[in-house]
Amino acid sequence: MNPEYELALRETGRIGTGKKYFIKIFGCQMNENDSEILAGILESLDYQPAARIEEADLIVINTCAVRAKPEQKVAALLGKLQDLKREKKDLLIAVGGCMTQQEEVANYLQRRFHHVDLIFGTHQLHRFPALLKQAAESRKTVVDLGEEENREGLPIRRASKFKAWLPVIYGCNNFCSYCVVPFVRGRERSRPFREIMAEAEQLAREGFLEITLLGQNVNSYGHDLQEGRDFADLLNHIDRVEGLKRIRFLTSHPKDLSPRLIRAVAEGEHICEHFHLPVQSGSNRILEMMNRRYTRERYLELVQAIRESIPGVSITTDIIVGFPGETEADFLQTLDLVEQARFDAAFTFNYSPRRGTRAALLEDDVPQQEKSRRLERLMELQNRISRETNEALVGQVVEVLVEGASKANPEMSTGRTRNNKLVHFPRGGEKEGEMLSIKITQGRTWDLFGKRA
Ligand code: SAH
Ligand code: SF4
Secondary structure (H helix, E strand, C coil), X not given: CCHHHHHHHHHHCCCCCCCEEEEEECCCHHHHHHHHHHHHHHHHCCCEECCCHHHCCEEEEEECCCCHHHXXXXXXXXXXXXXXXXXXXXXXXXXXXXXXXXXXXXXXXHHHCCCCCEEECCCCHHHHHHHHHHHHHCCCCEEECCCCCCCCCCCCCCCCCCEXXXXXXXXXXXXXXXXXXXXXHCCCEECCHHHHHHHHHHHHHCCCCEEEEECCCHHHCCCCCCCCCCHHHHHHHHHCCCCCCEEEEECCCHHHCCHHHHHHHHHCCCECCEEECCCECCCHHHHHHCCCCCCHHHHHHHHHHHHHHCCCCEEEEEEEECCCCCCHHHHHHHHHXXXXXXXXXXXXXXXXXXXXXXXXXXXXXXXXXXXXXXXXXXXXXXXXXXXXHHHCCCCCEEEEEEEEECCCCCCEEEEEECCCCEEEEXXXXXXXXXXXXXXXXXXXXXXXXXXXX
């Protein structure tokens, strides 16, 4: 246990007895992990989870600031909650995460939404009980965006029984010119090697089968510690933790992807054959303006090196269209790179200017309509490639970790392959967390179908 947290807990007491909480999560896996910690904290205060937001006595919104869209969704949700708060006077509403870590946004929310009781940032998880108590006792909105952080040993309530997130490095030093993350998550902080190993071993003892190592850029793990270990070392050690069946990691920055890491994935017994390697653009001119610090040629070399060393590997990516100054010629370079790299899947986004970033000083000059047209052309190309890549798997027998009933069809079960593809197959008494051999019978753009081999 975290001593500072324990002290806070003692002072706060069990303020959640008889009460229910609901956490609404926006954004990335790091936010999902933070939300699991918040849930753990709330349950240690004796709060119980609510099945629906309307039933909650406490609503926590964990926000995302990476693009305008998730921010607009948060504002819309807060607008709706105004009515709920009117009906339910004792309802507490807390808003935290990347959006509120920005002071001007926190100030705006405080002015605009008087029914918010607590605004906190990305660093204050360990103080959450004290902040909540303060908010419950105060008539004014409590705001705390302090940056001192103490994340080790906090309680956690994980969403899955067999899959777990395991953060290895917080923050980011890269300052890609479009990105708000370094401003809201701070500079890079690697977790000490032994703490990560202890958590991995604990997870294995608790029966978790799959862990995903998290960081904005896992490849820079360790450079800020005096431990002489890098991310490849970490993977090699975690691979030897008894009981863990699958080890995944997100995200890899192409500029730091080392041959040692490729080797670790190639040789590791439990390390899954999947890289999420965001390229962002296929134009060298735009990559430079984005401050990505690699060229399209270098990126394609990496893709080739990965594919040569790791049979069956899947590579996914993120791409932004309509960055300031992006011409049709730049965009064609992106399409060409996508054609050459043959990604298994791509997450594609319209450029969205973010306050405080370097790119926000440039004119956002690609018209919205043109951004959307480029996005559509890009998605059309990638969808074709995804479908072809998945169709090529027909006939293969793959290892699938069962995740549960299929969302679209209750007669089917769904699981994932080692390289992170979704597979549906006829239900046959299997349980969540079981490993099966499945023969692929059909490949589609987003998923695969199969039957027991
Ligand atoms: N650390 C990860 C990604 C963090 S944000 C990385 O370096 O890849 C996730 C994705 O959101 C990014 O890869 C990028 O494609 C997209 N993104 C970030 N800022 C954006 C912006 N201002 N507009 C549009 N997309 C953005
Ligand atoms: Fe943002 Fe770039 Fe850091 Fe990723 S590496 S979080 S895109 S600044």
